[in-house]
Amino acid sequence: MKKIWILTIAVLCLASCGGKGGRTASTDKAGSTSARFPYPEVPAMIQDPQEQTEFAVMHFWNRYYSDPLQYGDGDVLEGAYANFVAMLNKVPVGTALSAQDSLMALASKAQAANPEGKIFERILGLSSHYLDDPNSPYRNEEFYLPVVDAILASPYSTDDQISKAKYQKPLLSLNRLGTVANDFTYTLKNGRTGTLHGIKAERTLLFFSNPGCENCKEVIDMLSSSDHVSQLLAEGKLAVLNVYPDSDLTEWYSYMSHYPETWINAFDAENILHKDVIYYIKAIPSLYLLDADKRVICKDAPPEMVMSLL
Numbered sequence: 001m002k003k004i005w006i007l008t009i010a011v012l013c014l015a016s017c018g019g020k021g022g023r024t025a026s027t028d029k030a031g032s033t034s035a036r037f038p039y040p041e042v043p044a045m046i047q048d049p050q051e052q053t054e055f056a057v058m059h060f061w062n063r064y065y066s067d068p069l070q071y072g073d074g075d076v077l078e079g080a081y082a083n084f085v086a087m088l089n090k091v092p093v094g095t096a097l098s099a100q101d102s103l104m105a106l107a108s109k110a111q112a113a114n115p116e117g118k119i120f121e122r123i124l125g126l127s128s129h130y131l132d133d134p135n136s137p138y139r140n141e142e143f144y145l146p147v148v149d150a151i152l153a154s155p156y157s158t159d160d161q162i163s164k165a166k167y168q169k170p171l172l173s174l175n176r177l178g179t180v181a182n183d184f185t186y187t188l189k190n191g192r193t194g195t196l197h198g199i200k201a202e203r204t205l206l207f208f209s210n211p212g213c214e215n216c217k218e219v220i221d222m223l224s225s226s227d228h229v230s231q232l233l234a235e236g237k238l239a240v241l242n243v244y245p246d247s248d249l250t251e252w253y254s255y256m257s258h259y260p261e262t263w264i265n266a267f268d269a270e271n272i273l274h275k276d277v278i279y280y281i282k283a284i285p286s287l288y289l290l291d292a293d294k295r296v297i298c299k300d301a302p303p304e305m306v307m308s309l310l
Helices: 011-015 028-032 049-058 074-088 093-113 119-132 143-154 159-172 215-224 227-234 249-254 303-309
Strands: 183-186 194-195 203-208 238-244 264-267 286-290 296-301
Touching: 049 074, 049 093, 074 093, 074 119, 093 119, 119 143, 143 159, 143 303, 159 249, 215 227, 215 303, 286 303, 296 303
Parallel strands: 203 238, 238 264
Antiparallel strands: 183 194, 183 264, 203 286, 286 296
16 A cells, blocks of 8 residues: 545535445545445434434444455455545544444454454554554544554454554553643753743644754745734734754754744753653654643644644
């Protein structure tokens, strides 16, 4: 799998596509393959669009895993999985986690019924590719945690998979959604210090970046060019804490002109981020959005998702 499908999904249409066969087609490339996926049928009595979506997410895999071997084309599974992951972001976190638990349980049960198949392995591969790859626009540590738990609990996991899951579990559990983000001290270019929890704003955007990083520059340009972000900063409703987590300060100082002066541009002088591992920074850039109490709204999220929540 070298691709990640970006699908244009009418989520509510998918959720309400009961009737004959309960099947629907995705757009573009997925149209010819995932049309054969047995999408869930939502009972007609469920009229509320949000409730329809939640029902569809929770029952997304039931029919597929009743006989998964009849869908031999890998694109059928991947096209459906991309739809499923996109829908996870349309429901409450608790519902999304329950849907993930259900998926892993169904895959494990289907694997037990079909010992020669690679049913469990395939869903692990897709989960890693879409949810754990730092370059995936769908990446989501919260949604990947049930997959890690399933790997640790499953008799079908390989030794390498178990070893990696044991390493990831405590890291993915750092700064979970709804919890208070770990505090740390930052240092400004003039030597003054402050703390994350000491920032007073309705929203704090914690931005881990490196000087010269092209993807970081794209995030800087996106935020700097947004009138909405500029207004929030001017009104004191938003604070951007841009933290350099590494040690080459010469490079950081020389890059300072690229950082907006309305941001808190700082570095980790005490090397707490690496030494104590209080944040799982597996790739740069990494964005966290926090509320006024520094509770995590989203973590290591794609920039577009962060922007939609500001």
